[in-house]
Amino acid sequence: MNISRIWATARRVLSQLRHDPRTIALMIVAPIFLMTILKYVYFNQPQTFQRVAGSLLGVFPMLVMFLITSVATLRERTTGTLERLLILPLTKLEFILGYAKAFGIAALIQAIIVSSIAMGPLGLKIAGSQFVFILVAILDALLGMALGLFVSSFAKTEFQAVQFMPAILLPQLLLSGLLVPRASMPRLLEIISNFLPLTYAVDATRKVISGGEGFGQDLFLIAIFLVALLGFGAASLKRKTK
Amino acid sequence: MANSIVVNNLCVKRDGNPIILDLSFEIRKGSIAGILGPSGSGKTTIFRAIVGVQEITSGKITVLGKPAGSKDLRNRIGYLTQSASIYADLTVSENLRYFSKILGTSEISVDEIIDLVDLGKNIKQLASTLSGGERARLALATALLGKPDVIILDEPTVGLDPLLRIELWKVFRLLGEQGKTLLLSSHSMDEADLCDSLVLLREGKILAQGSPAQLKSETGETQMESVFISLVKKP
Ligand SMILES: Nc1ncnc2c1ncn2[C@@H]1O[C@H](COP(=O)(O)OP(=O)(O)O)[C@@H](O)[C@H]1O
Numbered sequence: 001m002n003i004s005r006i007w008a009t010a011r012r013v014l015s016q017l018r019h020d021p022r023t024i025a026l027m028i029v030a031p032i033f034l035m036t037i038l039k040y041v042y043f044n045q046p047q048t049f050q051r052v053a054g055s056l057l058g059v060f061p062m063l064v065m066f067l068i069t070s071v072a073t074l075r076e077r078t079t080g081t082l083e084r085l086l087i088l089p090l091t092k093l094e095f096i097l098g099y100a101k102a103f104g105i106a107a108l109i110q111a112i113i114v115s116s117i118a119m120g121p122l123g124l125k126i127a128g129s130q131f132v133f134i135l136v137a138i139l140d141a142l143l144g145m146a147l148g149l150f151v152s153s154f155a156k157t158e159f160q161a162v163q164f165m166p167a168i169l170l171p172q173l174l175l176s177g178l179l180v181p182r183a184s185m186p187r188l189l190e191i192i193s194n195f196l197p198l199t200y201a202v203d204a205t206r207k208v209i210s211g212g213e214g215f216g217q218d219l220f221l222i223a224i225f226l227v228a229l230l231g232f233g234a235a236s237l238k239r240k241t242k
Numbered sequence: 243m244a245n246s247i248v249v250n251n252l253c254v255k256r257d258g259n260p261i262i263l264d265l266s267f268e269i270r271k272g273s274i275a276g277i278l279g280p281s282g283s284g285k286t287t288i289f290r291a292i293v294g295v296q297e298i299t300s301g302k303i304t305v306l307g308k309p310a311g312s313k314d315l316r317n318r319i320g321y322l323t324q325s326a327s328i329y330a331d332l333t334v335s336e337n338l339r340y341f342s343k344i345l346g347t348s349e350i351s352v353d354e355i356i357d358l359v360d361l362g363k364n365i366k367q368l369a370s371t372l373s374g375g376e377r378a379r380l381a382l383a384t385a386l387l388g389k390p391d392v393i394i395l396d397e398p399t400v401g402l403d404p405l406l407r408i409e410l411w412k413v414f415r416l417l418g419e420q421g422k423t424l425l426l427s428s429h430s431m432d433e434a435d436l437c438d439s440l441v442l443l444r445e446g447k448i449l450a451q452g453s454p455a456q457l458k459s460e461t462g463e464t465q466m467e468s469v470f471i472s473l474v475k476k477p
């Protein structure tokens with residue numbers, strides 16, 4: 001593994017983002033906008049705002065990175081740049097770690113800005129530390145990235161890639177305990193939700209926000225999902241085609 | 243090792259259709275070889291097999307003494323794809339710097355290449371805003387980075403103005419003199435005379451191979467265009 005090729009790939013991905021200021025703006029502004037709406041929707045139920053907004057803060061990075069990664073890697077496949085790179089000395093793992101590094105940095109910036117605004121002007125209370133919260137957000141973002149990378153190998157067009165969000169992420173969101181506590185769901189759904197990575201992303205975020213303990217276990221599980229999905233993602237990059 | 247590329251009995255099927263049928267040819271080190279054939283005859287498929295991204299049905303390809311697609315070949319082959327594989331949302335210099343980092347070449351060599359393909363005034367421009375010819379030259383530059391020993395160029399001069407074409411052929415010659423092996427494709431016959439050796443391809447099969455002079459004397463024609471036609475008509 002060659003660190004300078006990983007860095008070069010991360011820098012290249014970040015340069016591509018930098019040339020697309022509208023996407024950057026949407027990455028930051030959209031979560032703040034939604035948080036603000038939530039604040040006023042639940043104006044008379046501040047407890048509910050705490051619960052829903054808090055969990056959503058952990059979900060945003062995941063949604064955003066899922067979308068960006070699935071479109072970006074699909075583009076690399078369809079324009080031939082991925083194939084071109086894999087003929088060169090770049091390995092699949094270096095390629096993926098380059099993306100992870102770039103999107104990890106993007107998620108860091110997003111998490112710092114969005115959580116600061118949520119905790120400041122919007123009055124969201126995070127009982128745990130903001131530092132841990134940001135760490136959770138970055139892990140969630142990487143999880144979204146890994147999922148996006150993985151599903152992009154099943155898409156032939158950008159339209160299809162985008163459709164994977166409602167197909168893959170929304171069911172996870174519904175089952176994650178964000179809307180209804182998981183314990184009160186039918187047993188079967190609860191069991192299924194145990195196997196979905198987003199469940200642990202929401203759990204961890206909620207625990208950090210309420211100052212609860214035990215988010216370490218959630219983070220550990222997220223990390224396992226992350227490694228497994230990145231492995232699948234790497235395997236889905238093919239050097240040879242028919 | 244006199245030959246840089248050796249293709250033996252290559253067969254390729256795509257989507258179940260036979261595309262390349264039992265093809266064999268050799269390309270001498272330090273020569274400029276051309277694969278000529280009409281669109282759809284299989285030129286790109288052969289190149290993809292040589293660089294190792296095309297699954298082949300049978301046959302054997304050896305590049306610089308190693309099986310095609312070997313790890314050792316990854317910084318020794320430059321490949322210009324037919325439709326430019328560059329990042330449209332990066333500038334010219336960002337594109338070149340990225341590819342050079344992946345290859346581990348120096349900044350100086352990037353500047354040399356920029357001069358070579360005459361993109362000096364475009365370095366800060368986004369690749370998506372380049373003209374067709376400029377984009378083709380950027381793609382060519384990424385294929386020449388790192389001074390590869392074997393350079394494979396899929397239709398490198400399509401859409402370029404005649405003056406630039408002459409300039410690029412000077413570059414190709416120079417690379418040949420430096421001992422680099424060039425394999426390029428074209429569907430126009432007027433570049434054939436500039437190659438040291440030719441493979442004439444039609445529907446995945448070799449019509450004829452040899453130097454331009456050989457092919458002309460064999461068919462008794464004076465123009466490459468008529469050589470091709472007379473070979474096609476030959477029973
Ligand atoms: N991805 C593909 N799947 C199936 N057939 C393909 C594919 N790409 C090209 N072909 C077919 O292979 C044949 C040769 O194509 P190609 O190698 O691109 O020819 P050339 O480069 O000489 O124009 C054509 O008949 C084309 O339709």
Ligand SMILES: [Mg+2]
Binds near residue numbers: 285286324396
């Ligand atoms: Mg072609």
